[in-house]
Amino acid sequence: MNGDQKTWLNSLTAEALEQFSEDMMAAAEHDEDKERQRFYEGMAVASKLAAMKCKGEFASIDEILIHHVYENMKMLNMAERNGMSSTAKESANERCSFCFRKKQRLARGPFASICEDCLQFGLQVIESQK
Numbered sequence: 001m002n003g004d005q006k007t008w009l010n011s012l013t014a015e016a017l018e019q020f021s022e023d024m025m026a027a028a029e030h031d032e033d034k035e036r037q038r039f040y041e042g043m044a045v046a047s048k049l050a051a052m053k054c055k056g057e058f059a060s061i062d063e064i065l066i067h068h069v070y071e072n073m074k075m076l077n078m079a080e081r082n083g084m085s086s087t088a089k090e091s092a093n094e095r096c097s098f099c100f101r102k103k104q105r106l107a108r109g110p111f112a113s114i115c116e117d118c119l120q121f122g123l124q125v126i127e128s129q130k
C-alpha cells in the first residue's frame with residue numbers, strides 16, 4: 001500500500017537516511033556485482049534526497065547538487081540500457097529506478113521511483129544495523 005510506504009518513510013529521521021546513504025555508497029564500492037552496485041548507488045542517491053527533504057533543504061538546494069543527481073541518474077539510465085536486455089527499452093515510466101523491474105505499485109520521487117521490494121530491502125538494511 002502506498003499509505004504504508006509513506007508512513008514508513010515519514011518515520012525515518014534525516015540522520016538515519018544520511019547514514020543509510022553513506023552505507024549504500026560503501027556497499028556499492030565493495031560489491032563486485034555491477035547490478036547490485038547500481039542498486040546500492042540508486043538507493044544512496046534516493047536516501048540522500050529523502051534526507052534533504054526531511055531537513056527542508058529542498059527550498060535552498062544547491063544547483064551543483066541537482067546537477068550531480070541528474071548526472072548520476074543519467075549514468076544509471078545508461079547502465080540500464082547498456083547492461084540489460086531489450087525489456088529495459090520498454091516504457092521506463094512504470095519501472096522501479098533501483099531494481100529496474102516493472103511494477104504496478106511504485107512510490108514516485110522527483111528523480112526516481114521505488115518499488116515495495118526495494119523499500120523493504122532498505123528497511124532490512126537499516127534494521128540490521130541497529
Ligand SMILES: [Zn+2]
Nearest residue numbers: 096099115118
Ligand atoms: Zn525495485
